[in-house]
């Protein structure tokens with residue numbers, strides 16, 4: 001780690017005033033401190049957000065939505081009973097991410113703004129196609145670009161989450177999908193010196209609560225980044241799907257949603273053929289980069305399975321292995 | 337520039353002066369305070385060997401910058417036993433053979449204490465394994481670890497119920 005100056009402001013105004021080019025906001029530090037250790041991140045000034053007041057609330061609004069402070073921990077949000085009841089696939093995605101220790105430290109804003117895995121070696125000038133290519137995008141990228149690594153952001157994108165930010169030019173709201181859409185020279189649409197204050201989930205998202213799942217395929221059952229993942233949410237009108245949401249994770253530099261894939265499910269009865277077509281449409285345009293051809297097929301199957309799980313129903317209690325394809329057949333192998 | 341902070345470490349208050357904001361909680365504990373029970377495996381959040389309780393919650397000490405922690409309450413493996421009386425989780429690890437070389441064990445035990453307090457696993461072995469997945473054991477003592485956490489959970493539950501009665 002190269003040396004840096006350190007500040008711990010106690011108001012949002014002081015934090016914003018302290019920002020200078022080269023500075024970085026510090027949330028839980030589980031991504032940034034890791035990156036700084038590798039030399040991939042070298043802020044000249046670290047502005048610790050932990051003492052900012054008013055950013056740790058989870059407000060369940062009367063209309064059915066929610067507003068979550070930027071500093072709420074990943075664990076506290078997943079464990080909030082009313083939040084998890086309204087947005088079960090968000091809770092499932094959170095609990096499918098990282099480890100118990102990391103979820104306790106990681107903040108909501110830090111999770112959304114976490115650096116992709118290639119940030120950890122990019123500064124070394126390594127050829128991304130030489131190393132482990134599992135984190136490369138198959139959609140929405142021009143060349144070897146890493147995927148957005150977050151589980152949390154996949155259901156958030158599906159539910160049209162909005163992020164409240166404040167910066168030198170005052171406050172603004174930005175759709176999560178727009179925030180995470182990288183351009184040629186910026187990683188996110190956050191302007192220099194802008195601070196995330198809260199995350200909002202629109203009330204409409206809660207109308208999917210009965211049929212909403214997150215599914216994550218990993219190299220091992222727990223504590224690994226996604227190889228592919230999908231958030232699927234359905235709202236039924238009798239036996240037919242009134243509205244469907246589908247977002248794919250770990251396939252693109254941002255959670256991947258395709259309007260036509262969702263639209264083709266509306267008004268239809270849920271069946272294997274329908275979900276097959278939706279998955280196919282969501283992945284149209286997928287391109288294998290390097291040896292990532294397996295990802296296209298795996299993502300397709302992941303989408304179909306997530307839709308199938310969502311069509312069944314949201315379980316009353318999250319499975320023992322949240323987000324895992326092995327959740328259904330999980331048994332006691334401990335011979336306890 | 338130097339930074340002063342006060343920590344409550346294993347129940348005792350400590351005033352600390354840091355000459356460098358880069359020091360992690362893990363390095364502070366091991367190299368500057370002389371509490372080497374907390375282990376360094378990966379230094380990257382990937383193994384759990386450095387798990388401590390920060391304000392009652394389990395976290396990776398290797399990813400926490402000490403300078404951020406003024407006023408915090410920290411419990412390490414050294415602070416778990418009550419004199420010569422081991423913590424129920426420590427007892428259970430010994431009885432269930434929850435280790436071989438022992439290097440991951442302080443982190444496993446602190447993580448288990450945190451998990452039991454979270455109440456997310458109960459004595460369901462699948463939920464315990466999921467809840468403990470942030471702790472890697474190179475010796476693969478997972479069978480004993482799961483049994484130890486299960487047994488400790490049951491005993492601690494019974495003790496709380498006994499107290500309440």
Ligand SMILES: Cc1cc2nc3c(=O)[nH]c(=O)nc-3n(C[C@H](O)[C@H](O)[C@H](O)COP(=O)(O)OP(=O)(O)OC[C@H]3O[C@@H](n4cnc5c(N)ncnc54)[C@H](O)[C@@H]3O)c2cc1C
Nearest residue numbers: 027028029030031032097098107109110111113150151196
């Ligand atoms: C071993 C390991 C395994 C992991 N596995 C997974 C996984 O399976 N799934 C998954 O989704 N994630 C995983 N993660 C990533 C983890 O989710 C992130 O590290 C965490 O969510 C980041 O949150 P934080 O608060 O610690 O962020 P920080 O490290 O503090 O910050 C991350 C970034 O966000 C910026 N930032 C933080 N707060 C704000 C704010 N309020 N406004 C503007 N910018 C801000 C920081 O400047 C920095 O650029 C893993 C991480 C590790 C170390």
Ligand code: FES
Nearest residue numbers: 377378379384398
């Ligand atoms: S040393 Fe902290 S997780 Fe490995």
Ligand code: FES
Nearest residue numbers: 436438473474475
């Ligand atoms: S007992 Fe050796 S690493 Fe776990």
